Amino acid sequence: MAGPDSSTTRRAMLAGMGTVVAGGGIVYGASRLEGDSADGSASNESNESNGAQLHSSTATTGFGIDLGGHPILGAMDAPVDVYYWSDYQCPFCRRFEQNTFPQLVENHVRPGTVRYVFIQYPYLSESSTTAAIMDRCVWRQVRDADPGRYLDWHSAIFDAQGTKGSGWASRENLLEITAGVEGVDADAVGTCMDEHGTEIEAEIDADVQQARQFGIRGSPAFVLYNREADRAGKLVGAQPYDRFDSAIDRVKDA
Amino acid sequence: MNETVAAHATRFVEAVGYPFTSAGRTLATVGFAAVTYALLILSSFPTYSMQMLAAGPGYLDDAVVALTANTYASVGTLALALTVVYAVVTGIAITTAIGRIRHAGEVSARGLSSVLPGLLASGCASCGAGLLGTLGFVGALSTLPFDGNLLRLAGLLLLVAYLSRLGDPRYCAMPSATGGE
Numbered sequence: 001m002a003g004p005d006s007s008t009t010r011r012a013m014l015a016g017m018g019t020v021v022a023g024g025g026i027v028y029g030a031s032r033l034e035g036d037s038a039d040g041s042a043s044n045e046s047n048e049s050n051g052a053q054l055h056s057s058t059a060t061t062g063f064g065i066d067l068g069g070h071p072i073l074g075a076m077d078a079p080v081d082v083y084y085w086s087d088y089q090c091p092f093c094r095r096f097e098q099n100t101f102p103q104l105v106e107n108h109v110r111p112g113t114v115r116y117v118f119i120q121y122p123y124l125s126e127s128s129t130t131a132a133i134m135d136r137c138v139w140r141q142v143r144d145a146d147p148g149r150y151l152d153w154h155s156a157i158f159d160a161q162g163t164k165g166s167g168w169a170s171r172e173n174l175l176e177i178t179a180g181v182e183g184v185d186a187d188a189v190g191t192c193m194d195e196h197g198t199e200i201e202a203e204i205d206a207d208v209q210q211a212r213q214f215g216i217r218g219s220p221a222f223v224l225y226n227r228e229a230d231r232a233g234k235l236v237g238a239q240p241y242d243r244f245d246s247a248i249d250r251v252k253d254a
Numbered sequence: 255m256n257e258t259v260a261a262h263a264t265r266f267v268e269a270v271g272y273p274f275t276s277a278g279r280t281l282a283t284v285g286f287a288a289v290t291y292a293l294l295i296l297s298s299f300p301t302y303s304m305q306m307l308a309a310g311p312g313y314l315d316d317a318v319v320a321l322t323a324n325t326y327a328s329v330g331t332l333a334l335a336l337t338v339v340y341a342v343v344t345g346i347a348i349t350t351a352i353g354r355i356r357h358a359g360e361v362s363a364r365g366l367s368s369v370l371p372g373l374l375a376s377g378c379a380s381c382g383a384g385l386l387g388t389l390g391f392v393g394a395l396s397t398l399p400f401d402g403n404l405l406r407l408a409g410l411l412l413l414v415a416y417l418s419r420l421g422d423p424r425y426c427a428m429p430s431a432t433g434g435e
Contacts (some may be wrong), residue, residue, distance in 0.1 A: 091327035092299070095320065164328065218299055237302025238324075240316060243309060 052110045054147035056139075063225045063232055064210070065117060069203060071139050071150050073105070074115030080252050081225040082114050085121035085211050088131035088157050089164050093220040096238035097158045103241045108248055118154070120204050121211055121219050127169035129201060131157065134174050136200045137192035138184055149183040156181050224251040265421030266414065272422050273349040282352075287345030294337050295321045329403075336406040343413045353423035 055076055057067040065083055082104075086093040108114040120135055122128035135154070142149040160177050162168030171193070179186035193200075214223065218236060224247055225232040231254035235247055273283035292314070296303035298321050306313040326334045 092320075092324050094327075095324065163330070217301060236305060237299055238320060239302070239306060240313075243306075243313075 052105050054143070054150055055115075056143045056147070061225065062227055062230055063223065065119070067117060069136055069139065069200075071118045071143070071147070071154075072115055073118070073151070074109040075112040076115065078109075078112050078115040079226060079228060080108075080114045080248055081117060081223075081227060082248075083117045083119055083223045083225065085119045085207075085216055085219055085221045087120075087122050087124055087128045087219050088135070088161065089122075089124045089128045089169055090219045091161065092218075092238045094158050094161050096220045097155070100238065100241045100244060104244055107245070113252060114248060119207055119211070121208055121216070121221070122204065123208065123219075124164060125169075127164075129204070130171050131169050131174055132204050133193055133197050133200050134171075134178070134189060136204070137189045137196070138178065140192060140196075141188055142184060146183050149181065153178060153181045153184050224248060226251050226254050229254050262418040266418035268422035269350045269417040269420045270346055272353055273346050279349055279353070283345045283349045285345070286348040287341045290344040290348075291338065291341035292318055294341060295325060298325055333403055333406065336403060336410065340406060340410055340413070343410060343417070347413055347417055347420075350417065350420055350423055354420060357423050 052073060053075075055072040055074075056070075057072060057076070060066045061081060063081065063083070065081070086096075104114070104116075109116060118135075120132035122132040135157075138153045139147075139150050142153075156177055157174065160168060160173075167173065171190075175186045175190055178184055178189055211221070214234070216234075216236070220236075220238060222235040222244075223232050224235065231251060233247055233251050235244065273279045295318055296307075303317050303321070306317040322334070325337065
C-alpha cells in the first residue's frame with residue numbers, strides 16, 4: 001500500500017507493494033499498462049482550460065482510470081490527478097468535503113496543479129448505490145450544458161447526510177434534495193435512474209472492483225497520480241489539509 | 255448456584271476496586287484505559303491511522319479526535335459509550351492482572367484476550383474500515399447485528415468474567431462451597 005510520502009506505480013499498487021518511510025524516495029520502475037491510453041487527448045472537454053471548472057472525458061488515464069462518466073474538476077492539463085473514491089453515506093467523506101476539500105480546490109485545483117476525478121464507491125448499503133446511480137445521472141444531465149451544477153448537487157447531498165439507515169438516502173428523499181438544487185431537473189434524474197439504472201450500476205460495480213484491486217478498504221480514499229512521470233501515491237481517510245498539500249507536492253515532483 | 259454468583263460478584267467488585275487503592279495504581283489504570291481507547295479508536299480505520307502516525311506523532315491527537323467523531327457519527331452514542339467502557343474495564347483488568355503477578359507471581363493472561371472482540375468490532379460501520387475491513391471484509395461491520403454492538407458487549411462480558419475470577423490480587427480467593435475458584 002502506497003504511503004502518502006512516497007510514490008509508486010499502478011502495477012506496484014495493484015501488487016500491494018508497500019512503500020517506504022516518510023520522506024523516502026523509493027520509486028518503482030515505469031509501468032504504463034498495455035491498453036491504457038494517454039490521458040487528456042479526448043473529448044468533450046469544456047472550453048475552459050484552467051481554474052476550478054468541471055470537465056468530462058472518455059479517455060483512460062495512464063493509471064488505468066476510465067474517465068468516462070466521472071466528473072473532472074480542474075484543468076485538463078493539470079500535472080497531478082487525484083482520484084477520489086467516496087460514498088455519500090460515509091461521515092468521514094463528509095468530513096473531508098467540509099474541512100479539506102475547499103482548501104484543496106482553492107490552493108491546488110484553481111491554480112491548475114491538480115484535477116480531481118470523482119468516483120463513486122458505494123458499499124455501505126443499498127441506499128449508497130442509489131445515491132451513486134443518482135450521482136451519475138445528475139452528471140449525465142449537466143455535463144454538457146452546465147457542468148458546474150454537479151458540484152452544487154454533490155455538496156447538497158453531503159450537507160444533507162443523515163444517519164445510515166435513517167432513510168435520508170432513500171430515492172425519494174434524494175430526489176427531493178435534487179429538486180432543490182438549481183439547474184438540476186429532478187424528474188429527468190428519476191427517469192435516467194429508471195431507464196439506465198442497471199447499466200450505470202454495472203459501471204459503478206466495475207469501479208468498486210477496481211478500487212479494491214488498488215487496496216482501497218474504506219472511504220474516502222485518494223490516489224494521487226503524476227501523469228507525466230507515471231508515479232502515484234495513496235492517501236486514505238479524511239486527513240488534514242497539510243497532509244494532502246505535502247502529498248500533492250511530492251507526487252508532482254516525483 | 256446463588257453462592258457461586260455471589261462469590262463471583264464479590265470478586266468482581268474487589269477486582270474493580272483494586273486499581274483505586276493507591277494513587278499510583280489509579281494513574282496506571284487511567285493510562286492503560288487511555289492507551290486502550292486510542293488503540294480501539296485508531297483500529298477503526300487502520301490504514302488511515304498508520305498513515306497519520308507515520309507522518310509524525312503530532313498527528314496522534316488529530317487521528318483520535320477525527321476517528322472519535324467518525325465513530326460517533328457512524329455507529330452512534332451507544333457504540334461510542336461501549337468503546338469507552340471497554341477501554342476503562344480493560345485498564346482495570348490490566349492493572350489488576352499486574353497486581354496479581356506482583357503479589358502472587360502468576361496470572362491467567364488468557365483472560366486479557368477478551369480485548370480481541372472489541373478490537374474486531376471497533377471498525378466504523380459507516381466507513382467500512384476497521385480490522386475486518388483491513389482483512390478484506392469491506393463493509394462487514396455494517397452487516398453485524400447492531401453494527402457490531404453485540405460483539406462489543408460480548409467482549410465486555412468476557413472482561414467482566416475475567417475480573418470476577420481474578421478478585422483482589424492481593425488475596426488468595428477462597429473456594430466457595432459450590433465450587434468457586
